[in-house]
Amino acid sequence: CSNFIYVMTNFTDKLSNGDYQIKDASHFKEYCIHDCSHGLEKINAGCLYFFNEFFKNSSVFESVAKSNINIVEYIMIWLIYMLNLKNNAPGITNQQHFYDTYIKTGEKYINNIPNISEYSSYKELVDKNNYFLSMDKSIISKLYDALKSLCNMYNEFNANTPDCTKCLEKANEFIKIYDELNKDSNRSDNSSYRQVLCTLSNDYNNFKNKYSDVNCSNSSSFPTIEKEKIPVNCSEQTVQISEVASSPIANKLIIVLSIFGAIAFFLGISYKYSLFGFRKRFKKQQIREKIKNIRKRMNH
Numbered sequence: 001c002s003n004f005i006y007v008m009t010n011f012t013d014k015l016s017n018g019d020y021q022i023k024d025a026s027h028f029k030e031y032c033i034h035d036c037s038h039g040l041e042k043i044n045a046g047c048l049y050f051f052n053e054f055f056k057n058s059s060v061f062e063s064v065a066k067s068n069i070n071i072v073e074y075i076m077i078w079l080i081y082m083l084n085l086k087n088n089a090p091g092i093t094n095q096q097h098f099y100d101t102y103i104k105t106g107e108k109y110i111n112n113i114p115n116i117s118e119y120s121s122y123k124e125l126v127d128k129n130n131y132f133l134s135m136d137k138s139i140i141s142k143l144y145d146a147l148k149s150l151c152n153m154y155n156e157f158n159a160n161t162p163d164c165t166k167c168l169e170k171a172n173e174f175i176k177i178y179d180e181l182n183k184d185s186n187r188s189d190n191s192s193y194r195q196v197l198c199t200l201s202n203d204y205n206n207f208k209n210k211y212s213d214v215n216c217s218n219s220s221s222f223p224t225i226e227k228e229k230i231p232v233n234c235s236e237q238t239v240q241i242s243e244v245a246s247s248p249i250a251n252k253l254i255i256v257l258s259i260f261g262a263i264a265f266f267l268g269i270s271y272k273y274s275l276f277g278f279r280k281r282f283k284k285q286q287i288r289e290k291i292k293n294i295r296k297r298m299n300h
Helices: 001-008 039-055 058-063 073-086 094-103 122-128 130-134 135-155 164-186 191-212 234-245 249-297
Strands: none
Touching: 001 039, 039 058, 039 073, 039 094, 039 122, 039 191, 073 094, 073 122, 073 130, 073 135, 073 191, 094 130, 094 234, 122 130, 135 164, 135 191, 164 191, 164 234, 191 234
């Protein structure tokens, strides 16, 4: 969440004199067109900053994003929330205008990213999550509040010197927002919306597990998302994420070791039976030799 906190801190989520305000542009300058003098240029700089920080190449995707493709949902929440701060232009929404102007044909969005199977470009990541473009403004606002609350929890948590009371307050704040979002999801059968809730609940539970590992007297009172409030297929997603996040090298080693183990096992059986067969043949040969000797004695 550190990247989200950085943007939320230095790129304010409230308009100043009717326009977007960047407090510290040091990390956004390289993505600016014409010094980010135009409002949408500022949004574009923030959006590209996110994509580069998480999805620029295979190394960044594996190390920073932890191979978790669902982070793009959080980028989309930030993007649409910021675009919603301004009124739409006549005849077109801010979301569609931004997509057509920057994402659809923008070089940095359509450039191919090699050596990654999950996506080929930033545009593909956006297109796979294009349901955010038409999501209700009030829902996006609540999702943004949930994301901000979640990131504040992660950012302010210190395992060495934990502020247990503050952590509990932040957790209760998140659960309150999540419950409101869950009520909205019950009113509509929207699988995309439920997918976002799933991502939020998984990341909250990951934080809860981190919190339970520290010595806080109030750990038992840490709020839990009730099972009936977690989307149906959420457990499947959790398994998929853990599989993606696990080391591919370790997985390959396990497979190789399993193969070698199987080979050794069967070679052992083969050796055992071949040895047994050899002993059996040797005994038969001994018996035949004894019979020959007896016959020779009888003839003499």
